Amino acid sequence: MNRRPDTATRAGRLLALIPMLKKGETIALSELAAAVGCEPAQVAADLSTLSMCGVPPFTPYDMIDLMIDGDSVTVYAEAPGIDRPLRLTLGEARALGAALDAAGYEDTAPLRERLRETASSTVSLDELEHTVRASAGPGGMAETYATLAAAADTHEKVHIHYFTGSTGNVSDRTVHPWALVNRLGVWYLVALCEAVHEERVFRLDRIFDARPTGESFEPPSLVPIEVTPDTDSLPVATVRFAAGARLPDGEAWPGATFETASDGTTLAAVPYQTESWIARRVMAYLGDAEVIAPPELRAAVRQAAIDALKPIQ
Numbered sequence: 001m002n003r004r005p006d007t008a009t010r011a012g013r014l015l016a017l018i019p020m021l022k023k024g025e026t027i028a029l030s031e032l033a034a035a036v037g038c039e040p041a042q043v044a045a046d047l048s049t050l051s052m053c054g055v056p057p058f059t060p061y062d063m064i065d066l067m068i069d070g071d072s073v074t075v076y077a078e079a080p081g082i083d084r085p086l087r088l089t090l091g092e093a094r095a096l097g098a099a100l101d102a103a104g105y106e107d108t109a110p111l112r113e114r115l116r117e118t119a120s121s122t123v124s125l126d127e128l129e130h131t132v133r134a135s136a137g138p139g140g141m142a143e144t145y146a147t148l149a150a151a152a153d154t155h156e157k158v159h160i161h162y163f164t165g166s167t168g169n170v171s172d173r174t175v176h177p178w179a180l181v182n183r184l185g186v187w188y189l190v191a192l193c194e195a196v197h198e199e200r201v202f203r204l205d206r207i208f209d210a211r212p213t214g215e216s217f218e219p220p221s222l223v224p225i226e227v228t229p230d231t232d233s234l235p236v237a238t239v240r241f242a243a244g245a246r247l248p249d250g251e252a253w254p255g256a257t258f259e260t261a262s263d264g265t266t267l268a269a270v271p272y273q274t275e276s277w278i279a280r281r282v283m284a285y286l287g288d289a290e291v292i293a294p295p296e297l298r299a300a301v302r303q304a305a306i307d308a309l310k311p312i313q
């Protein structure tokens with residue numbers, strides 16, 4: 001129980017940091033630390049958490065987009081959702097309810113009442129539980145991601161060196177960036193490729209270099225952002241959901257199949273590309289979902305949960 005005050009303090013810092021993250025600004029970690037009353041290392045950990053937060057439907061444009069480089073943080077987009085009236089979905093209300101539980105807030109606390117007011121009328125405090133949806137950030141591809149996201153915003157052509165997995169070749173291409181999307185923990189660029197004058201999808205981890213050309217392009221009136229990974233070639237995890245657990249939908253877990261047993265538990269076969277992607281989603285169920293196989297993925301999820309529970313110093 002002694003961790004609850006620290007949890008509540010950190011939640012307060014996270015909320016206080018969000019309005020300070022202004023698009024296009026680079027801010028010293030020491031400046032942010034002084035503003036919220038903690039050490040720069042704590043702010044860096046808080047910002048890493050915020051970089052995995054966003055609003056539905058959790059496309060790159062709906063996430064808190066920032067990059068920490070040494071003693072500074074650069075913000076690439078305004079924090080989503082802060083300029084619109086607050087109205088929580090069922091999943092968001094559940095996530096906040098679980099956070100308030102962890103922070104030690106009583107049922108009569110003002111934040112509980114505020115949560116009732118902003119959530120759907122069908123949500124009760126008894127239903128507030130353990131649903132948190134967030135896509136992994138761009139990680140080591142942050143520079144490429146930032147370049148392409150900026151080009152998509154300003155409609156600027158970009159020259160890329162791209163490795164094609166099927167051929168093993170690296171090619172030079174000029175593309176019109178339309179959108180960045182995350183599927184199964186992997187980031188993709190949806191763009192028009194000038195070499196073929198057609199829409200193409202590029203994996204960000206196969207783009208070795210991305211340089212704006214200074215030339216503009218006319219974006220399509222409707223940007224297609226449907227990216228369907230080839231789940232047939234991916235490893236498959238077996239995940240067991242507790243009886244009564246709310247099962248994920250096909251959009252959140254693409255390619256997954258579900259089979260409910262007589263005891264009410266459900267076994268899911270889930271294609272995955274990265275361990276961190278599936279670990280994050282299993283952890284969001286706070287015990288109502290567990291990886292059964294493969295053993296190495298089960299161990300990875302366990303370690304991720306241990307790391308997430310470590311107190312922030």
